[in-house]
Amino acid sequence: MKVLVAVKRVVDHNIKVHAKIDGSGVDINHLKMSMNPFDEVAVEEALRQKEAGKVQEVVSVSCGVKLCEEILRTSMAMGADRALHVATDRPLQPLSVAKLLAAVVKREQPQLVLLGKQAIDDDANQVGQMLSALLGWGQATFASKVDLNHHEVVVQREIDGGHEILKLPLPCVVTTDLRLNEPRYIKLPNIIAAKKKPLDTLTPESLGVDLAPHFHVRKVEEPVQNKQCIIVDNVTALVAILKTKTKVLP
Amino acid sequence: MTKILVIAEHDHQQLTIDTLHAFTAAMALEGSVDVLVAGYACQSASEQASRLQGVQRVHWVDSLCYQHHLAEPLAVLIVQLIAQSGYSHVIASANIFGKNLLPRVAALLDVAPISDVIRILSCDLFSRPIYAGGLIETVESLDAIKVLSVRSTAFDEAVFCHTCAPIDKVTPENDAVSILSVYVKQHLAQSKRPELTAAKVIVAGGKGLGSSEQFHALLEPLADLLGAAIGASRSAVDAGYAPNAYQIGQTGKVVAPLLYIAIGISGAMQHLTGMKDSKIIVAINKNPEEPIFQVADYGIVGDLLDIVPALYKVLAHQ
Numbered sequence: 001m002k003v004l005v006a007v008k009r010v011v012d013h014n015i016k017v018h019a020k021i022d023g024s025g026v027d028i029n030h031l032k033m034s035m036n037p038f039d040e041v042a043v044e045e046a047l048r049q050k051e052a053g054k055v056q057e058v059v060s061v062s063c064g065v066k067l068c069e070e071i072l073r074t075s076m077a078m079g080a081d082r083a084l085h086v087a088t089d090r091p092l093q094p095l096s097v098a099k100l101l102a103a104v105v106k107r108e109q110p111q112l113v114l115l116g117k118q119a120i121d122d123d124a125n126q127v128g129q130m131l132s133a134l135l136g137w138g139q140a141t142f143a144s145k146v147d148l149n150h151h152e153v154v155v156q157r158e159i160d161g162g163h164e165i166l167k168l169p170l171p172c173v174v175t176t177d178l179r180l181n182e183p184r185y186i187k188l189p190n191i192i193a194a195k196k197k198p199l200d201t202l203t204p205e206s207l208g209v210d211l212a213p214h215f216h217v218r219k220v221e222e223p224v225q226n227k228q229c230i231i232v233d234n235v236t237a238l239v240a241i242l243k244t245k246t247k248v249l250p
Numbered sequence: 251m252t253k254i255l256v257i258a259e260h261d262h263q264q265l266t267i268d269t270l271h272a273f274t275a276a277m278a279l280e281g282s283v284d285v286l287v288a289g290y291a292c293q294s295a296s297e298q299a300s301r302l303q304g305v306q307r308v309h310w311v312d313s314l315c316y317q318h319h320l321a322e323p324l325a326v327l328i329v330q331l332i333a334q335s336g337y338s339h340v341i342a343s344a345n346i347f348g349k350n351l352l353p354r355v356a357a358l359l360d361v362a363p364i365s366d367v368i369r370i371l372s373c374d375l376f377s378r379p380i381y382a383g384g385l386i387e388t389v390e391s392l393d394a395i396k397v398l399s400v401r402s403t404a405f406d407e408a409v410f411c412h413t414c415a416p417i418d419k420v421t422p423e424n425d426a427v428s429i430l431s432v433y434v435k436q437h438l439a440q441s442k443r444p445e446l447t448a449a450k451v452i453v454a455g456g457k458g459l460g461s462s463e464q465f466h467a468l469l470e471p472l473a474d475l476l477g478a479a480i481g482a483s484r485s486a487v488d489a490g491y492a493p494n495a496y497q498i499g500q501t502g503k504v505v506a507p508l509l510y511i512a513i514g515i516s517g518a519m520q521h522l523t524g525m526k527d528s529k530i531i532v533a534i535n536k537n538p539e540e541p542i543f544q545v546a547d548y549g550i551v552g553d554l555l556d557i558v559p560a561l562y563k564v565l566a567h568q
Contacts (some may be wrong), residue, residue: 016519017381026385094353095362122380123500124365129321129353138322138430141350144494154434159346160503161445161495162438166320168431178484178501179494214362218375219388229546231538235561238532238550239568246547248451248509248530249476249565 001148001170002057003046004110006101006131007039007075009068010121019220026121026220035071038116040078041176044183045146046114047079054148057081059108063100065089069199076194077186083199084108086207094122096204096211098130103207105135110171112153117142117175128175138168144179252281252373253335255309257328257342257351259319260287260295267448268343271402273302276341278370278405282306284335288327290317300414308417318433319347325354327422332359332395338373344399344504345447352399361393368404382500383523402447403506403527439495446498449479451509454498454525455491456483458514458535458554465491468558469513475565481505483521486514499524514554517542534558 011017012034020027035043049055060075062068063086072083086100105113113132118125132139144163145156154167158177168174204211232238242249254276259266265287276283283304287296288311296310309331315323328340328351340355342348344366356363368386369377374396377388446452453473459465465486473480482492484499498505500520510528515521517533517540525531526545533546534557543549550557 011381017384019385026381026387093362095357095360098357118501120382120500123382124363125349126353126356126363126365129350130357130363132430133325133354133357136430139350139354140431141321142346158494159436160447162436164318164436165434166431167434169429172430178488214393215364215389215391217387218390220380221386221388223379223383223386225544227545227547229533229543229549231543231549231551233550235550235557235564238548238561239564241548242509242530242532243568246509246530 001055002110003055003112005042005046005060006115007060007062007071008036008119009033009071010036010119013037013120023219023221035074036116036119040183041180042114042116043075043078044181049148061104063097073194076197077191082197085201087201088204090211094124094126095214098127099209101131102134103209113173115175117177128173132173138172140166140168141175142177143174144177252279253337254279254281254283254339255337256285258285258287258299259347262289262292263294265298268345268402270408271405272341272343272400273408274405275400277304288316290314296417300417301410303409303411305415307415309420310417311420320431321351321354322430328355329358339396341398344401348399352397356397359395361395363397365399367398367400382520384519403504444479446479446503446505449507451476451478452481452507453478453511454481455486455513456515457485462491472562483515512542515542516540
């Protein structure tokens with residue numbers, strides 16, 4: 001069985017981003033970039049399925065600028081067998097990424113596509129669902145447990161107030177929640193070994209995908225923060241305020 | 251003309267609270283608003299929808315294949331309805347239900363969905379948080395059909411009236427679409443406390459609680475005394491102090507109660523985005539430099555092991 005894992009290059013989750021001075025976008029120049037943490041979980045899950053003998057090949061794919069190759073190397077240092085880079089300098093919107101991935105799926109014919117449930121930059125939470133729609137496949141989003149068999153996958157997914165279990169025939173798309181696993185630490189020899197693994201480059205043109213934007217970002221701004229915290233000395237004073245001043249307690 | 255379809259989430263008897271917030275967002279578009287109630291034996295939910303103040307029409311679809319709200323058949327149904335009735339906007343809540351469903355609908359229509367809308371500026375201009383709420387972007391949709399998931403805390407709960415809008419019973423063209431996913435079972439955490447997203451008061455704990463035992467021992471009595479729901483930061487959930495269903499923030503629930511008491515929560519950006527719209531925020535933390543104090547209205551600096559029992563005592567004696 002072959003698993004395709006889609007990974008996105010995003011601003012590292014420890015870094016606070018700011019809007020550009022003119023409000024035209026997000027200033028990400030010179031910031032540390034990493035693999036989207038949810039996608040790391042997806043890579044880890046594919047590798048665990050391979051180590052359990054259920055998967056033969058794990059292929060990672062990323063769409064975007066040349067530097068996406070770095071996170072593809074990271075995915076191979078984690079253990080992915082090979083990688084595909086859909087190279088373009090044009091900004092990519094989630095629908096375009098879903099179309100690019102659908103075209104890659106048609107070439108690669110995986111039985112399962114794993115990706116993070118959302119990327120921590122645009123927080124869109126869309127690509128997995130759109131990819132499965134474009135392919136006419138089933139979807140299991142927000143997975144917290146994946147039980148893969150020959151012809152089907154049983155997925156436990158996080159829902160409001162608990163979890164539910166779905167069973168999907170293969171092929172299908174599964175998007176991963178943070179709870180699914182804890183990604184492994186990468187050992188130095190694996191980083192070196194990953195440099196020798198195959199990384200092929202494709203283009204949107206060769207995949208026949210149109211990248212026309214479906215929306216324009218008109219403005220990016222910092223959220224309004226106008227609160228002044230009043231430090232209270234003790235709980236008696238606090239309760240008095242909550243009851244009489246703010247009236248949020250009876 | 252602006253013609254809006256709200257996709258109702260329900261338990262076949264009643265609409266969820268999130269659906270009532272989504273309806274209010276739809277009304278902000280100033281067009282005619284219809285509601286789709288698709289489920290199995292869901293007549294009472296569709297009747298409830300017909301009493302929403304301002305609704306024009308309810309589409310009621312009753313079939314076993316919509317019993318578990320699976321995205322695959324539901325998306326096909328919605329696309330059919332759009333083709334028949336010419337909707338310009340499709341709206342659902344940006345909760346698990348809407349996030350799972352709407353991108354699938356949008357891809358079938360070849361349009362870009364807009365997630366987590368917090369402000370509707372015009373029929374094609376919407377604001378939404380990015381980077382875990384660290385920034386707000388305003389996007390202009392270029393698509394003929396706008397597919398929007400809306401954040402509940404940004405829109406009021408819709409009200410009901412006594413008159414009923416017409417209910418159309420729709421028979422789907424083909425509810426025998428190929429089976430792409432099968433529902434097996436569901437496990438909902440049983441709790442005598444209110445739902446997080448509906449609670450007026452939330453007592454939330456973070457890593458500062460130190461252990462699962464202390465998390466429960468300190469928070470539960472206080473929550474029960476206040477009739478509050480219990481929430482948790484992601485680090486508290488990751489540390490195993492609380493179940494995932496308690497999680498508030500970027501990857502958990504977004505809440506805006508009247509009173510939010512953050513106990514031992516440092517206030518990572520990904521947590522703040524899930525609670526900073528609460529009316530009154532109280533922070534209890536030993537370090538006054540923690541970012542939680544930047545969004546709090548009132549704070550107490552000190553050891554939560556002393557403060558929380560003392561707070562309980564003062565509240566219990568009043």
